[in-house]
Amino acid sequence: MRYLTAGESHGPQLTAIVEGVPSGLNLTAEAINIDLARRQKGYGRGRRMQIEKDQVQILGGVRHGKALGSPISLVVENNDWKHWTKIMGAEPISMEEEKEVKRQITRPRPGHADLVGAMKYGHRDMRNVLERSSARETTVRVAVGALAKQILAELNIKVVGHVLEIGGVRAENTDYDNIDDLLAVTEESPVRCYDREAESKMMEAIDNAKSNGDSIGGVVEVVVEGLPAGIGSYVHYDRKLDSKIAGAIVSINAFKGVEFGIGFEAARKFGSQVHDEIIWSEEGGYTRKTNRLGGFEGGMTTGMPVVVRGVMKPIPTLYKPLQSVDIETKEPFTASIERSDSCAVPAASVVAEAVVAWEIANAIVEQFGIDRMDLIKENVEAMRKHTRDF
Numbered sequence: 001m002r003y004l005t006a007g008e009s010h011g012p013q014l015t016a017i018v019e020g021v022p023s024g025l026n027l028t029a030e031a032i033n034i035d036l037a038r039r040q041k042g043y044g045r046g047r048r049m050q051i052e053k054d055q056v057q058i059l060g061g062v063r064h065g066k067a068l069g070s071p072i073s074l075v076v077e078n079n080d081w082k083h084w085t086k087i088m089g090a091e092p093i094s095m096e097e098e099k100e101v102k103r104q105i106t107r108p109r110p111g112h113a114d115l116v117g118a119m120k121y122g123h124r125d126m127r128n129v130l131e132r133s134s135a136r137e138t139t140v141r142v143a144v145g146a147l148a149k150q151i152l153a154e155l156n157i158k159v160v161g162h163v164l165e166i167g168g169v170r171a172e173n174t175d176y177d178n179i180d181d182l183l184a185v186t187e188e189s190p191v192r193c194y195d196r197e198a199e200s201k202m203m204e205a206i207d208n209a210k211s212n213g214d215s216i217g218g219v220v221e222v223v224v225e226g227l228p229a230g231i232g233s234y235v236h237y238d239r240k241l242d243s244k245i246a247g248a249i250v251s252i253n254a255f256k257g258v259e260f261g262i263g264f265e266a267a268r269k270f271g272s273q274v275h276d277e278i279i280w281s282e283e284g285g286y287t288r289k290t291n292r293l294g295g296f297e298g299g300m301t302t303g304m305p306v307v308v309r310g311v312m313k314p315i316p317t318l319y320k321p322l323q324s325v326d327i328e329t330k331e332p333f334t335a336s337i338e339r340s341d342s343c344a345v346p347a348a349s350v351v352a353e354a355v356v357a358w359e360i361a362n363a364i365v366e367q368f369g370i371d372r373m374d375l376i377k378e379n380v381e382a383m384r385k386h387t388r389d390f
């Protein structure tokens with residue numbers, strides 16, 4: 001499968017074309033809208049999230065609730081567009097209109113794509129960069145991820161993203177019973193955190209950052225359960241599924257690092273404290289005593305839960321701005337404000353869930369049948385049986 005997205009933050013709509021979705025997949029706008037709403041929630045979001053109430057329209061590739069196998073077109077309209085028709089319209093405008101409406105941006109924010117994007121594409125108005133580099137685009141990536149989650153749900157594979165750390169406050173209690181418990185608790189949390197004590201400290205940290213005109217980042221984790229062993233492959237660099245997931249996490253706006261299982265902690269441990277010992281039982285087949293490697297060996301799923309974490313830097317747009325340089329006057333100034341969140345880590349955990357779901361669903365479709373959901377189901381079941389009986 002593959003997809004492309006198009007659309008600007010204040011343009012009329014965001015669009016995704018998703019190609020290669022197996023026919024027979026159950027897909028409704030309602031299922032996608034649940035995840036769009038989850039992305040919009042979260043303590044620390046700015047006013048934009050109150051303006052938008054994201055709803056997807058499925059405009060191609062699905063008939064009577066089932067995917068046809070043809071490209072699927074997903075559209076999310078921007079409610080704010082009505083205020084931006086002149087500034088962001090596609091049609092040429094006259095010189096007079098230009099003066100009136102353009103609101104040219106010449107002051108790049110450190111840490112955003114503004115300056116390098118403008119230099120690269122030759123834009124004197126940095127709105128031409130920020131409209132697309134904005135994380136508003138993650139809305140349709142979440143819609144595509146929701147579609148991927150539908151594929152996984154039909155194969156009894158569950159994916160949950162949650163927050164482990166915000167602004168230096170870490171969740172200490174992450175001892176959830178199972179993935180359903182993790183989902184149920186974090187769904188009720190304003191910061192999508194399992195640990196209730198850490199939750200209130202995280203909200204305090206967000207309030208403090210906000211009142212200082214500053215922003216804070218954090219760490220999100222995605223857990224995937226129900227995977228058969230052997231998805232992905234060790235045979236080539238570009239077939240290693242952990243590498244694809246790592247790339248997907250770092251592709252999310254503001255994500256700077258990724259780790260699986262105990263991750264960077266492995267650098268400080270002996271091999272005997274890192275590798276997961278193999279056990280076997282009649283009913284469960286091969287499994288592991290621990291899951292320190294986060295569900296991967298040799299770029300393939302082991303059958304243990306996939307556990308992947310990503311680190312999000314603090315948001316670059318600050319109400320207490322950093323020094324920058326106006327590209328017209330070359331004079332120093334303190335960087336300008338576009339409407340901004342002070343912390344988007346909770347929302348980013350939903351985006352991370354979506355991109356991980358996509359990579360896993362894509363690998364499964366490629367490996368287990370490609371065109372038809374019913375065949376993919378049969379083949380995944382056959383693989384589960386084969387690895388159990390091996």
Ligand SMILES: Cc1cc2nc3c(=O)[nH]c(=O)nc-3n(C[C@H](O)[C@H](O)[C@H](O)COP(=O)(O)O)c2cc1C
Nearest residue numbers: 112113133135253254315316317340341344347348
């Ligand atoms: C869900 C989400 C919301 C975000 N909201 C904002 C925001 O309101 N203001 C901002 O400056 N950056 C925001 N960002 C981060 C920027 O989009 C990101 O820093 C920018 O695109 C530059 O890319 P880079 O940080 O990956 O280098 C957000 C990121 C995510 C994932």
